[in-house]
Structures are given as C-alpha cells and as structure tokens.
Amino acid sequence: MAPSHYYSSTSDCYDILKTLLPKGFSLNTTNYHLIGSSTNITYEAANFLVQLCGKVDGIEAADKYSRPMVWIGLYIAAASLYCTAAMAADFLHGVHNENLWLPCNYFSVNAASITMISVAMKLTLDMTTRMPGIYDQEAKLLSLAFMCTIMANSMPSLASMSSKSLVANVIGLIILVITIIVNLCIEITTGIISHDYTMTYILILTMMLCLLILTISSAITIPTCKKILEFKYQAFKNSTLNNQHPQQNSLDQLRLYVTRYWVMIQTGNPQFVIAINPLSLASNIISIINIFILVACGLLYHYRSLSFGSDYKGSTFAIFATQLTGIAVGNSALFVRFLLLTSISNIVMDFKVEKYWTQKLHEWKEHQILILSDQRSLTEFTLKNFSISMNRLIRNAEKEQHNNFLTLLENPNGYRGVENFDTDQVQPLLSIELSNNWSLPLVTLSCIAISLPNIHKGISNTLFKSVGEGLYYTCLVEESLNSASEYGNIHKAAINLWQEVEDDCKWLANSLKRSAYYGKTPVEILKQFADKAKDIVMDITRNTDDTEQVENFPIKLIAANSMYRIARTILIKHDREPIREEELFKLLYGMIGDIMFACFSNIPQVIKMKCNESVIEKRVASVEVAAKLLGRSTEIIKRLEALDLPNMDPDKMAFIDEWRLHLKQSIP
Structure with missing residues (x-):
C-alpha cells in the first residue's frame, strides 16, 4: 500500500502495481516493499512502472506547491494597481490644479513605495519559475518597462525629502534596481527568458541603468539646489515683499501678497526645479522610448497565439493588464511634463552642465563655500499658469464661505x-x-x-x-x-x-x-x-x-x-x-x-504668516492654506476694510487682553 502522503492518482497507480508485481519484489531506492500476487511481469517492467508512479507523484507534488503562485500573481497585480493608482492620482491632481509639471503628491520614493514596487517587480525577480507562454514572457518584459515608468515619474519626489531621507531612499532604490538587473541577466543566461526577447531585454535594461544614473545625478544636485532656492527666496522676500506696511490689509493687497508668494514658492519649489531639470527631461524621454520598444516587440510577435504556461496561470493576465495600464498612465503624465518642459525657454537645446549639478561633489572634495548660479528663466505661460491656479484656489474657497455669522458683523459697536x-x-x-x-x-x-x-x-x-x-x-x-x-x-x-x-x-x-x-x-x-x-x-x-x-x-x-x-x-x-x-x-x-x-x-496676519513658512518642503502646502483662508474670509476682510482699527502694535493685536488694555487707556 502506498504511503499516506501520496495523492489519489499516485495511490491508484500503486494499487494497480500491487496486482502486477511478483511476490517478494522490493525497490532498493525506497524504504518500503510492494508485495503482490504472482504474475508474469518482469522486474524491468516492474521497475519502469514504479518509476512511472514516482513521476506521477512528482507531478502531483509540483502541482500542490505551485498552487499559491496564482495568489502570488494576484498579489503582484494588487501592488501594481497601487502604483498605477498613485501615478494616476498625481496626474489627475496636477491637471485639475493646472500644475502641468505634475508634482508627486501621492506617489514618491520612500520605504513604503519601494516595498510596493518590489512586490510589483516579483516577475522580474523570479529566477526559478518557468515562463513558457507568450503572455508569461511579455508580462515579465512589461514589468521591466513598468519599473522604468515608475522611476521617471517619481524622480521629482526626491526633492521633497530631507537629506537623510533622500540618501536612505535612493540607496533603497539603487539596491532594488541593481537586483532586478542582475536577476534578469541570470534569467537570460539560464533560458528562463526566451532568446527571442533577449535583445529587447538588453535594450530596456540599458534604459533602466541610464534612468538609475539620472536619478542618482538628480539626487546629488538636490541639497545644493535647495540652498540656492533658499538664498533666492530670502533675498526676494527681504527686498520686495516685506516692504509693505503691516496695516496694508485690504482684500486686493492680500490677493497680491498671496499671489506673489504663490508664484515665488511654486517657481522655487524643489520638486518643480527638479521636474524642469534637463536630467528629468532625459528620464521622460527614456521612459517614452520604452513604449516604442514594447510596441515594436508586440508587432514582431503578434502572429503567435497568446498563452499562459507558467505556474502563475491566469493571474499573469491581471499583472499584464494592471502594469500595461500603469505604463499608459505614467507615460501620459511624462508626456504632459515633456510638453511643459519644451515650453520653457531653451530647455530642449541647453543641456550644458550647470554648476550646481556638480557643486555637491565639489563640496565633498574641497568643502568650498557655495556660489549660486541663476536658475533657468521661465516663460510667461508658466508664470501665468501659476497665477491662474492661485486665482482658482481662492475662487473655490470663496464658495465655502459661511454666511450665518456675518450677521454678527453687520452692526459693529466700536x-x-x-x-x-x-x-x-x-x-x-x-x-x-x-x-x-x-x-x-x-x-x-x-x-x-x-x-x-x-x-x-x-x-x-x-x-x-x-x-x-x-x-x-x-x-x-x-x-x-x-x-x-x-x-x-x-x-x-x-x-x-x-x-x-x-x-x-x-x-x-x-x-x-x-x-x-x-x-x-x-x-x-x-x-x-x-x-x-x-x-x-x-x-x-x-x-x-x-x-x-x-x-x-x-x-x-x-x-x-x-x-x-x-x-x-x-x-x-x-x-x-x-x-x-x-x-x-x-x-x-x-x-x-x-x-x-x-x-x-488678525486674519490678514495669519494669511501672511502662512505665506512665510520657514521649511522649504512645506512652503507650497502652507501658501495653499493661506490662499484658501483668503478665499473663505473674503467677506470678513471686506467688512474689516470699512472699520477703523485701533492704533496698536500689530504683534499685540493677536491677544484679546492687549486689546482690552489698549481700549481702557484710550478712554478720554
């Protein structure tokens, strides 16, 4: 009788052998004896049948251990869907807010996203599972292109990190990319990847390596870039915006104040500066080129019937569909960025090495004092776009104004x-x-x-x-x-x-x-x-x-x-x-x-304070809060314009006890 760990087909196979094998037959390669009635079957035939049953056992065992692969495939598809949804959210958010350089608000390089990306890249990292089907091979290839899309899309997010987080996250990304490249090279050598796709893989792997180099190069420039932006921010603020009188708090003056800060913060946003950097433009082009490579590959093998042959089975299609969608969404965003970048003067042709790109390397070598170089000039279209987005923020916030409490302000009593x-x-x-x-x-x-x-x-x-x-x-x-x-x-x-x-x-x-x-x-x-x-x-x-x-x-x-x-x-x-x-x-x-x-x-003072955020990574969000507050308090500010405020120190006006003291002293 077969051991208890055998499945039904294996048990049936050995039950049949029991009636065929001669009495006293034993197989030295096992620890059990199969004894049956006398028969004319030869020992050679018996050995063959036992080996055949062993193969049946092996097939069933392999099927047992491969069953979780379908769920693993769905897990990969879920991680890919997360990455796709995050890129889509950034795309829609940027277009809705008319920030066509598409800042990374939802999808950025961090510990959580690198973990999700690693799961989404499971197909490229799997060196043991055979991928005989056309869908299997193209899904693995598509994962590689998906990774390139992710790298190009998330590059601006590096600028929103502190120096410590930047180093840690870039190192994590480097480890992941190098692991993918090494694993795929091994898979090409062992034949897991079909030789028909070898050249395509080599092309996209080369693109990925170039993207990694561009990412590292951008990361090196970020600390120096932030120092440049901070210097210019402080200089511009001190020379222009702080010349206003503290009591100049009319609605028009506040609109102008917030709009100036908004344009200044947006053009000085580290993410924006990295996004319009030629290094970022190059990464966009590389990712878009990958689409043409995939299209060419698909046309080359379109005559073959699509099939699933790996242990991932039908889940391969789920991976294929989600990552193909991610590539389409991600590269649409990159194309929009590309159109914006080409609208900025001289950016397409001017690929000279700016001083601040290598400034950090010089610092590491010589510890010299920073000498800041001018940023690239922006077109009127870009500046106008920032102003439009600010006005839209204020208008939308105006619609959220409450009206009940305004009745309390109708009859001021001095x-x-x-x-x-x-x-x-x-x-x-x-x-x-x-x-x-x-x-x-x-x-x-x-x-x-x-x-x-x-x-x-x-x-x-x-x-x-x-x-x-x-x-x-x-x-x-x-x-x-x-x-x-x-x-x-x-x-x-x-x-x-x-x-x-x-x-x-x-x-x-x-x-x-x-x-x-x-x-x-x-x-x-x-x-x-x-x-x-x-x-x-x-x-x-x-x-x-x-x-x-x-x-x-x-x-x-x-x-x-x-x-x-x-x-x-x-x-x-x-x-x-x-x-x-x-x-x-x-x-x-x-x-x-x-x-x-x-x-x-004090609301005008709060609005101005929100515009003067000291942390560079928080400035965009803080000025956005100021703009929304300006919109929601429009009617309040209009009523304040009709009143004479007491002649108090602006810093004391924030405290009700200071008001009471001033009003008592003002009584004749």
Missing part, C-alpha cells in the same frame, strides 16, 4: 464688547489671574444667550450657528498667533466646552435648555450661572493647588472661572436697574460680534 465683557471689579476666585483668549469668552457668552427662555427660538438658533461658524476663525487665529503654552489649555477648555454645548446642550453638565430657565428673570439667570461657576471653582481648588502653572490647570476650572467673571461683570454693570431679557440678549449679541470683529482683524 469694539466696546471686547472691553466690557470682563471687569476688574469682580473679585477673583484664584490667586493667579488667568489670561483670556478669543474663543472662551465667545462660548461663555453664547451659553448665557441661548439659555434665555423668552427669546425667539429662531433668533437664538441663528446666534448658535453663527458662533459655531465664527469659532472656526477664532481657533485658527489662536492656533497661529497664540501659541504660548499658557494659551494652550485655555484654547482646549473652549473647544471642549463648545463640543459639550453642541452635543448635549449643556454647560459643564448644567442644562442650557430654555425650559430649565422658564420663570426666571435675567438677573436670576445670571446669578445662577455665576453661583454654579463659583461652586465648581471652589470645589476644584479645594483639592488642587491654584498657584501652579496655568497650562496645568484643569480645563473645567478655566471654563468655570470664565463664566463666573463674565456673569458677575454683567450683574455689576446693571445692578442699579433690572435688565430686561431682550436687552440682555442684545448686549450678549453685541459683545460676541465685537469680540469676533477684533479677533478677525
């Missing part, structure tokens, strides 16, 4: 609400005086306003929505300009408190529903808020040290202290005669509008 929401007449509950920020007073005032039971619900809801929209801008101002540690906890208190108001209609677990305040006068409502706030502060301070750093204060204590001071301030200023509910709502409404107006006066 910023009196900024001064009057708090007063020194309120006895402090803490030994340390807490600073104010913009958001927390807005949230606190809103909590009181929406709790007033006799105010029309529609008006109250409009105020609630308006404050929610306005907090987007106040938080942006605080995150950009109030970055000191003492403001971080106050900002967090405001955000958490507003989330509680939005989600549960509560202030520190106390209901803000109108029904909870029916039958109470405005004074009673204010006293209730003040008393509850005081209780919370006192409860917390009994168990904590209120002399520690503000950034360590519980956010509940910060929120409660704000409510106590604001509610007590209103009560003190209206202690002589009772205030009606409509008057209280109007007072709160005006304070909220005044605080928002004062805070929004």
